[in-house]
Amino acid sequence: xxxxxxxxxxxxxxxxxxxxxxxxxxxxxxxxxxxxxxxxxxxxxxxxxxxxxxxxxxxxxxxxxxxxxxxxxxxxxxxxxxxxxxxxxxxxxxxxxxxxxxxxxxxxxxxxxxxxxxxxxxxxxxxxxxxxxxxxxxxxxxxxxxxxxxxxxxxxxxxxxxxxxxxxxxxxxxxxxxxxxxxxxxxxxxxxxxxxxxxxxxxxxxxxxxxxxxxxxxxxxxxxxxxxxxxxxxxxxxxxxxxxxxxxxxxxxxxxxxxxxxxxxxxxxx
Amino acid sequence: xxxxxxxxxxxxxxxxxxxxxxxxxxxxxxxxxxxxxxxxxxxxxxxxxxxxxxxxxxxxxxxxxxxxxxxxxxxxxxxxxxxxxxxxxxxxxxxxxxxxxxxxxxxxxxxxxxxxxxxxxxxxxxxxxxxxxxxxxxxxxxxxxxxxxxxxxxxxxxxxxxxxxxxxxxxxxxxxxxxxxxxxxxxxxxxxxxxxxxxxxxxxxxxxxxxxxxxxxxxxxxxxxxxxxxxxxxxxxxxxxxxxxxxxxxxxxxxxxxxxxxxxxxxxxxxxxxxxxxxxxxxxxxx
Amino acid sequence: xxxxxxxxxxxxxxxxxxxxxxxxxxxxxxxxxxxxxxxxxxxxxxxxxxxxxxxxxxxxxxxxxxxxxxxxxxxxxxxxxxxxxxxxxxxxxxxxxxxxxxxxxxxxxxxxxxxxxxxxxxxxxxxxxxxxxxxxxxxxxxxxxxxxxxxxxxxxxxxxxxxxxxxxxxxxxxxxxxxxxxxxxxxxxxxxxxxxxxxxxxxxxxxxxxxxxxxxxxxxxxxxxxxxxxxxxxxxxxxxxxxxxxxxxxxxxxxxxxxxxxxxxxxxxxxxxxxxxxxxxx
Numbered sequence: 001x002x003x004x005x006x007x008x009x010x011x012x013x014x015x016x017x018x019x020x021x022x023x024x025x026x027x028x029x030x031x032x033x034x035x036x037x038x039x040x041x042x043x044x045x046x047x048x049x050x051x052x053x054x055x056x057x058x059x060x061x062x063x064x065x066x067x068x069x070x071x072x073x074x075x076x077x078x079x080x081x082x083x084x085x086x087x088x089x090x091x092x093x094x095x096x097x098x099x100x101x102x103x104x105x106x107x108x109x110x111x112x113x114x115x116x117x118x119x120x121x122x123x124x125x126x127x128x129x130x131x132x133x134x135x136x137x138x139x140x141x142x143x144x145x146x147x148x149x150x151x152x153x154x155x156x157x158x159x160x161x162x163x164x165x166x167x168x169x170x171x172x173x174x175x176x177x178x179x180x181x182x183x184x185x186x187x188x189x190x191x192x193x194x195x196x197x198x199x200x201x202x203x204x205x206x207x208x209x210x211x212x213x214x215x216x217x218x219x220x221x222x223x224x225x226x227x228x229x230x231x232x233x234x235x236x237x238x239x240x241x242x243x244x245x246x247x248x249x250x251x252x253x254x255x256x257x258x259x260x261x262x263x264x265x266x267x268x269x270x
Numbered sequence: 271x272x273x274x275x276x277x278x279x280x281x282x283x284x285x286x287x288x289x290x291x292x293x294x295x296x297x298x299x300x301x302x303x304x305x306x307x308x309x310x311x312x313x314x315x316x317x318x319x320x321x322x323x324x325x326x327x328x329x330x331x332x333x334x335x336x337x338x339x340x341x342x343x344x345x346x347x348x349x350x351x352x353x354x355x356x357x358x359x360x361x362x363x364x365x366x367x368x369x370x371x372x373x374x375x376x377x378x379x380x381x382x383x384x385x386x387x388x389x390x391x392x393x394x395x396x397x398x399x400x401x402x403x404x405x406x407x408x409x410x411x412x413x414x415x416x417x418x419x420x421x422x423x424x425x426x427x428x429x430x431x432x433x434x435x436x437x438x439x440x441x442x443x444x445x446x447x448x449x450x451x452x453x454x455x456x457x458x459x460x461x462x463x464x465x466x467x468x469x470x471x472x473x474x475x476x477x478x479x480x481x482x483x484x485x486x487x488x489x490x491x492x493x494x495x496x497x498x499x500x501x502x503x504x505x506x507x508x509x510x511x512x513x514x515x516x517x518x519x520x521x522x523x524x525x526x527x528x529x530x531x532x533x534x535x536x537x538x539x540x541x542x543x544x545x546x547x548x549x550x551x552x553x554x555x556x557x
Numbered sequence: 558x559x560x561x562x563x564x565x566x567x568x569x570x571x572x573x574x575x576x577x578x579x580x581x582x583x584x585x586x587x588x589x590x591x592x593x594x595x596x597x598x599x600x601x602x603x604x605x606x607x608x609x610x611x612x613x614x615x616x617x618x619x620x621x622x623x624x625x626x627x628x629x630x631x632x633x634x635x636x637x638x639x640x641x642x643x644x645x646x647x648x649x650x651x652x653x654x655x656x657x658x659x660x661x662x663x664x665x666x667x668x669x670x671x672x673x674x675x676x677x678x679x680x681x682x683x684x685x686x687x688x689x690x691x692x693x694x695x696x697x698x699x700x701x702x703x704x705x706x707x708x709x710x711x712x713x714x715x716x717x718x719x720x721x722x723x724x725x726x727x728x729x730x731x732x733x734x735x736x737x738x739x740x741x742x743x744x745x746x747x748x749x750x751x752x753x754x755x756x757x758x759x760x761x762x763x764x765x766x767x768x769x770x771x772x773x774x775x776x777x778x779x780x781x782x783x784x785x786x787x788x789x790x791x792x793x794x795x796x797x798x799x800x801x802x803x804x805x806x807x808x809x810x811x812x813x814x815x816x817x818x819x820x821x822x823x824x825x826x827x828x829x830x831x832x833x834x835x836x837x838x839x
Contacts, residue, residue: 010374010414012412012413012414131374131375131378132374133373133374133375133378161374162372164374165371165372165373165374165415168416169368169416173651176646176648176651177651177652179608179613179646180646180651180652181652182613182639183611183613183639183643183644183645183646183714184652184664184665184668184713184714184717185636185639185640185664185665185668185669185717186664186668187636187668201654202652202654202664205654205655206650206651206652206653206654209650209654209699210650210651213369214366214368214369217364217366217369217370218369218370218372220332220364221362221364221369221370221372222372222382223332223357224330224332224357224361224362224364225357225361225372225382225383225386225430225431225434226354226357226358226383226386226387226434227382227386228354228386232388233385233386233388234384234385234388234389234390234391234394235385235391236377236378236381236384236385236391236394236395236398237378237381237391238391317732317733317734317735318702318703318731318732318734318735319702419599420599446730447729447730449598449599449759450598450759450760450799450800450801451598451599451799452599476732476733478733515733515734515737516733516734517733519804520803520804520805520808520826521804521808523826524805524808524826524829524830524833527826527827527829527830528830528833528834531830531834531839532839533833533834533837533839542804542807542808542811542812543811545808545811545812546808546811546812546815546817549812549815549817549833549837550812550815550816550817552837
């Protein structure tokens with residue numbers, strides 16, 4: 001059920017990837033995603049897949065675990081592939097009923113599927129190997145220059161980290177409320193859109209009431225522990241680049257060079 | 271003056287209806303006085319609405335008295351300037367374990383308080399380790415709080431407060447949402463703090479079996495301290511406790527019942543063993 | 558008329574690496590009109606078990622019969638089952654949502670497709686049965702005290718006129734007074750209506766004096782099943798799985814060990830006093 005969503009949940013183990021500075025992982029993921037959209041040809045994907053494979057291996061997160069997390073977005077993937085497959089004009093390959101598959105369509109669809117899969121796996125490695133707190137710390141530090149423009153960087157990071165902490169709790173609570181209302185004969189599954197929207201009320205009201213109560217409690221608990229904003233706070237885990245982080249940056253740059261070259265130049269010998 | 275002292279504390283709040291009109295004034299705390307010595311273990315009991323949680327919130331300066339004064343380590347809680355010093359001196363653990371853990375990893379949560387106090391990084395780590403060890407949660411330091419049991423979560427919350435190096439720790443119904451084994455875990459940890467570390471403990475609860483080990487017990491009713499004394503003194507007044515609708519240990523109840531039926535027994539029997547001692551002596555005396 | 562569980566198994570997250578057995582080969586028969594306590598600590602499978610009885614969870618294998626009919630049969634109306642086996646969850650906050658208590662209690666019967674008159678009649682009847690005073694009927698459910706919320710939640714399920722009522726931890730978070738009141742009300746309900754009631758709890762002491770029968774769950778299996786008296790003779794084994802018999806049991810054993818000839822199977826203070834008096838020769 002709801003608790004089966006593993007996409008982006010931290011997987012606790014120890015690995016080089018886990019120990020990397022979150023800024024490296026954030027930057028690396030961003031660069032990896034950009035690289036995927038630079039490729040026009042097959043070898044680029046091979047390079048990317050190879051790189052991803054090595055990172056997965058290094059992360060000590062079971063591949064099964066990542067794939068399971070992807071189940072939730074399979075639908076999105078299929079939709080994108082279908083659109084590309086049927087709606088790209090070009091040389092006709094097969095045609096049945098009103099649908100035509102073109103050679104170009106097949107190519108774009110395949111490329112899209114590969115890109116999306118790698119994009120999702122790539123970014124889920126980041127969240128799987130980085131505690132959300134660490135991640136928000138990384139973002140906070142990377143975005144620190146924005147403070148000049150009066151962006152409340154610390155507050156935003158703190159809010160994100162709290163939101164992330166409460167998502168699993170609220171998901172579980174949603175599950176419980178749903179069950180409690182189903183036991184009173186509520187029906188969340190049938191009827192038209194309007195009816196279904198109305199059926200959500202018995203679910204949403206208790207959920208909001210609970211969320212507000214939790215927020216109130218949490219604010220109190222934070223104040224009781226002397227939280228008063230970002231000023232004067234020290235860090236238990238300050239972000240300091242280590243040797244391994246510099247090596248990681250080099251590896252990423254190397255990968256970028258190799259893959260983009262491979263992905264763009266190889267057309268010459270096709 | 272002790273570590274926490276209250277003198278003539280009154281707390282009133284104004285009830286309003288939906289339009290915001292004043293409906294009336296409720297006196298949640300009514301002329302409460304106490305003085306708690308450093309290292310003491312004080313339990314405050316009473317049923318819901320007796321004012322015990324409201325009282326607890328005064329010690330941490332979450333609430334301020336309408337009348338009277340609360341001092342924490344000599345600081346007046348009404349003094350804005352010493353607010354953060356008071357909160358650091360008197361740490362507070364709340365009822366719902368889920369709603370007070372901020373960190374995603376146990377150790378990060380324990381480090382939250384010291385971070386707020388601006389403690390240097392190296393010392394935060396030392397404090398986190400020592401606090402987690404004190405509540406027996408050190409081996410869980412890398413775990414996600416979501417995967418812990420209720421009792422474990424509450425122990426993490428206690429560690430989170432300990433890491434701020436308070437002189438006194440106030441626990442506001444820390445066991446109300448736990449099952450019996452979780453409850454035992456938490457109470458054991460709290461007793462350990464009091465006995466081993468000499469920490470001043472103020473435990474608010476409605477479970478009477480948790481107060482047996484306290485040095486002093488306050489029974490609250492309608493905002494007042496209705497009874498005060500050692501657990502033994504409190505439990506010897508079975509009828510009064512029943513009037514206040516509070517639980518009495520079954521050994522005490524049984525002794526009380528036997529006394530009503532004419533068996534002569536000493537007052538304030540708390541455990542089965544004490545009852546057995548008294549009864550076996552009786553039997554021998556007869557035979 | 559009864560509930561029968563025949564070799565029921567339930568596994569969480571089937572087909573995933575996190576698969577765990579939550580119920581293991583549970584066989585039970587619950588006759589009509591019985592007042593049953595289902596005891597176990599957190600994670601023992603007691604809540605999972607009761608969610609099978611009204612079809613919220615479906616067994617991985619095994620059969621469940623309600624009044625002789627297999628609830629997993631294709632033809633069986635499982636939606637109707639939910640109104641015949643009423644389940645009240647642990648936290649009333651999870652189900653109260655309307656602007657006033659009365660409308661909230663109407664939610665269940667309205668979902669059954671009853672007309673307005675019948676719905677309101679049932680809601681009124683249910684609220685009376687749980688002992689909620691009339692002046693609270695039109696209050697917001699969020700303004701009630703813990704014990705009152707609990708009553709409103711129970712009324713919300715009772716209004717569907719179930720044949721079996723299951724209460725999951727009805728006393729969680731209540732103070733001793735609230736706990737005694739709600740359990741007393743449930744007992745009164747049971748004696749008045751004679752309906753089958755299942756009380757899920759982690760506290761032996763709380764339910765011992767109310768129920769006819771106790772089912773002890775441990776690690777997804779039925780560990781003991783019998784009258785409170787029978788169950789408490791296993792007090793040492795119960796302790797090893799994180800449960801405790803009522804204190805009285807321990808006190809009586811202590812007395813017996815010390816040479817006082819008492820009947821250790823007494824479960825209430827009154828019974829214990831009787832046997833001690835006899836042992837003292839008075």
